[in-house]
Amino acid sequence: MHCTVLTGPPGCSKTARLLARVVAQPGRHLIAAPRTSLLDELAARLRQLAKAQGVTTSIRAVHSGQSQQGGVLRRLERTIRGCTTAQHVVVLATHEALVSLDPDLLADWHISIDELIDTSVACGSFSASTSWSALARQYRLEPSGDTRWWRVMTREDVEPLSLGEINRGASDQIAFHRLIRRGRPVYVDQPEWEQARLAGQRVSWWSLWTVAELFGCASITLASSSFSSSLMGMAHQHLHGEAIRFREERVGMDQLRARPLVRLHYYTRHRGSTTWWQTHEGSRCLVQISRHLEQIAFAGYWSCNSTTQLAFLHRLRGRWCEPKLSGTNRLRDNAACAYIYSSKAQASDAPILELLGLDRAAVTRAREHEDVFQFVMRGALRDPSYDGEYDVYLYSEDQALALQRSLMASGITDRVETIAVEEAGILSVVRPEARSPSTKASRDERTVQERRADEREAERLRGKGRRASAKALRVAAGTARGPGRPKKVIAAAYGPDECQR
Known part of the structure; x- marks a missing residue:
């Protein structure tokens, strides 16, 4: 699999070259950009280019800022399906929409991605001590081939969570649920949801999107000034190594710059x-x-x-x-x-x-x-x-x-x-040294049953310690009694004379 990376410093016209190629090459094109406002800007530039070069092409931007009925993803899918016979068409969508699309819809399309996709690398952690059963009803966990991680799969017989339900849920789980709802592969560090019910246990998760999802597209072009050193680039290298070959094309190398x-x-x-x-x-x-x-x-x-x-x-x-x-x-x-x-x-x-x-x-x-x-x-x-x-x-x-x-x-x-800037008066402020959190997500390797048995044993030992401490206090106060029944109980039973004998 191959991907062309247009690289160079900001302002070197990487996007301009990307748009020029889209206009010059007949076919079905999808351009993904970071924001809805940028989509309209790119669409206007495409129309100017097409007009200047006498090219007839259909240019359609689909995003949430438009006053049209229906969800963005549904409208985008409908637009793509309606272009199956088009000779030259350009559809513009956000990064978020691209990574949420069914890749099969984009077979034989030319994909152009302007700038890095921020959400291509996502991760987090959350507490599920009270929500583990709801998670178990919604998702099943499957082995991933890595004993450290399990893939989260939606249960076919359960209605998917709506955006409203996700947003009303725990705040630290919103991103997790949203990515699953979009069809993104998500992995957790728990083999079963019940593992997360014990106090102090957190569920760590991650999700990576790469251009490998676009296998079957006619071509893939990415415009970025720092792809190789970005988290997105590092994720590609970790997951795919040499399986995806990135061909860098430097833009603006012969461009003369002033010296501001x-x-x-x-x-x-x-x-x-x-x-x-x-x-x-x-x-x-x-x-x-x-x-x-x-x-x-x-x-x-x-x-x-x-x-x-x-x-x-x-x-x-x-x-x-x-x-x-x-x-x-x-x-x-x-x-x-x-x-x-x-x-x-x-x-x-x-x-x-x-x-x-x-x-x-x-x-x-x-x-x-x-x-x-x-x-x-x-x-x-x-x-x-x-x-x-x-x-x-x-x-x-x-x-x-x-x-x-x-x-x-x-x-x-x-x-x-x-x-x-000395005038602000804070150059000499020293920030207290913060303890850096561990870079490794810790996970208790014991099963639920083993941890419960360990907790019962720990409670038994704590109880034994509490009793020993209480006895030591009574001895120090002179109120401790020896073994056997109390004297007054014996006197009541046998009488004082019998007790003396």
């Missing part, structure tokens, strides 16, 4: 995280950053984690954006941006860390540092001819240094400065 001056401003020398920002001192750091950006009248585009928005809303005059901005060209008139953001490995990432053999630092590089690079490259730097100044505001020094390396290695510019 990029200033990377950072506020702290400690690393941020959503957990740290929920503490008293961590939230104070966010407020100080917000005040500084307000004082300098920052007016560029900006974003942050959803859990920290309240520290910045109504203070900044700039344009707020979603944290994930891959693919958009609508911010190229901005010469400044602020990104107070974290996407480090969490305890729930343990299944993927173990499965792919990664450490937490690798996840930070593949996720957080890539997100920072993509966000920053949505502004004026996206224009190769831009030779002015560009200011970036980041939380920590390590983010600034990682971005500096990326900008220089990708050829965006060699004029990159890192600047510590």
